[in-house]
Amino acid sequence: DNPAVEEEAPQESPENDPHHDMNDGQDRHEQPHEESPEEHKGHHDAEEDDGYRQIQEEHEKYEEGKQKHFYDSIDPDEFVMPGVFDVEIKLADNQVKIVSVEVEKAVREKPYIGGFVNRRNEIKYHHAFTQTDQQSTYHPQKLTREVQTYQYNTKSSLMMREFGTQMEKPGLFIDKRKDKVIKPKPYFSSDEWKKQRWDRTLYIQCQIRGWFARRRAAELRKKRNDRDLELLRKQEELRKKEEETHKREIERRMHPKKEKDFEILYEELEAWRLSETKKIKASTELKEEEKKLALQQLLYKETKILQQIDRLKIIANVANKEEKINKFLKAMSDPKNWERSDERMTEVHTPFTTRAKELMDLYNGLKLPYLSIDERLDVLLHTKWTVREFDCNLTREIVDLIDREADMLNRGRSESSLEGLRKRLANLFLQFIETPEFNPEAARFQKVPRELLKQTQSIIFE
Structure with a gap:
């Protein structure tokens, strides 16, 4: 508590008042005013309030200065954040309210942002980081010309060599052979430019x-x-x-080969027959007997064409059969396509495909026409050696046919007399190729179950 200090202001005497003389005449006619007790009490309270307010302001200034000097004197490294702060708040009616503020200290662990280990001494080094902003790169200002009045400077220098001119005069000859006369050109104005x-x-x-x-x-x-x-x-x-x-x-x-080709031939033949029949019947120039004769000739032509179509059918069946056999042998002898890890294909020849290719070459050799006797005997000999690797009725019959053909060739028989024997030999050898026991690759093309096939082939092997 600070006691209020009351000071009474000294009353100035009329002599000390500078305006006393000016108001003297007026004051003479005015009666002196006597102060009532209530007015005297109000003036006294006002003076007490002013003194208390002045003392309070001085106290606040003292506390603020003391607090400021207190924080300035503390070392930042030794400062410990308190758990509670007392804060003074001034209200609207000049009253002071003290509020306690609690401080929550957030403790954060140092984040691990990596590092490395020295294998020689097993010392661990951790990466460090900082929150300091990066320094901005200094770029000096570069200007081609400053926006200021240009200042002219005059500098002189000494030349390494002196030059001069010499005028011609009596007694002095100047060589003018290398001189060059320069004449001014016509004036080139800005408009012309x-x-x-x-x-x-x-x-x-x-x-x-x-x-x-x-x-x-x-x-x-x-x-x-x-x-x-x-x-x-x-x-x-x-x-x-x-x-x-x-x-x-x-x-x-x-050369029709397929069934649709023969259907086209039959349809065109029927269309031709109907067209010719219609023409003969609609003709007015022919008599009845001539029409019948024309119809008989038309029937004869139709019959000849049908016979020709039947012959084409026989030829087509033979060609289709040969083509089917060639495709079958080619499919067995083709190499295997294996897919690699890079999705490309690799062709691989297995022992089965190699065996199938050898048998295909022998079959094609047996089917080749117009061979000499020595070439034919060579083919028959290779076929006989291949077949004699197995002993069964089929192989024995093939060997018998090969020996018979070789004997007839040595006797000088014609090609036409050997045609039936060669067809029978080719068919038996094809049957040999289609048997999985002789050609393992043929097992992939068997349409009959394996067990049933063994039962039927037991007759051949006996």
């Missing part, structure tokens, strides 16, 4: 625009040529396709 620049600019623009136009024309010409070439190419492809289709249709009619 602008006109020359304008003309050259127009010339450059004309050349550039001409180049653009030529390039555009070349592009359009190239597109037109490409379009024409593409059209010609498509027309050529269409023509070739039509020719191939026409040749294929002719081939289908001349």
Whole structure:
């Protein structure tokens, strides 16, 4: 508690008042005012409030200075954050309210951001980090010209060599053979320079625009040529396709192979027969007997055409059978395609495919026509050695046929007399190839179950 100090202001005497003389005349006529007890008490309370407020302000200034000097005197490294702070808050009515503020100390562990270990001494080194902002790179200002008045400087220098001129005079000869006379050219005004620049600019623009136009024309010409070439190419492809289709249709009619080819022949034959019959019956120039004779001739032609179609069927069956056998032998002798880890294929020849290829070559050798006697005997000998690796009825019969053909060749028999024997030998050898016991690769192409096949082949092996 601070006691209030009351000080009474000294009352100034009329002599000490500088305005006393000025108001003297007026004060003489005014009566002196006597202060009442209530007014005297109010003035006294006001003086006490002013004194208390002044003392309070001085105390606050003292506390603030003391606190400021206290924090300035503390070493930051030794400062320990207290758990509670007392904060003074001034309210609107000049009252002071003390509020306690609790401090929560957040303890954070140092994050691990990696490091390395020295293998020689097993010392661990951890990476460090900091929150200090990176220093900005200093870029000095570079200007080609400062925005200031340019200052002229005059500097002199001494030359390494002196020069001078010498005028011609009596007694002195100057050689003028290497002199060069320079005459001034006609004056070139700024208007002429602008006109020359304008003309050259127009010339450059004309050349550039001409180049653009030529390039555009070349592009359009190239597109037109490409379009024409593409059209010609498509027309050529269409023509070739039509020719191939026409040749294929002719081939289908001349050498039919499939059932659809023969159906086309029968349909065209029927259409031709109906057309010719209609013409004969609708003819008014022929008599009844001539019409019957024409119908008989038409029937005879139709019969001949049907016979020709039947012969084509026989030829087609033989060709289809040979083609089927060749595809079968080729499929057995083809190498295996194995997929590698990089999705590419590798062709591998196995012992089974190698065996199948050897048998295919022997079969094709037996089917070759127009061989000499020595070549035919060589083929028969290789076939006999291959077959004699196994002993069964089939192999014994093949060996018997080979010996019979070799004996007939030595006797000089003709090719036509050996045709039936050779067909029988080729069929038996094909049966030998199709047997899995002789050709293991043929097991993949068996359509009959393996157990049933063994039961049926037991008759051959006995």
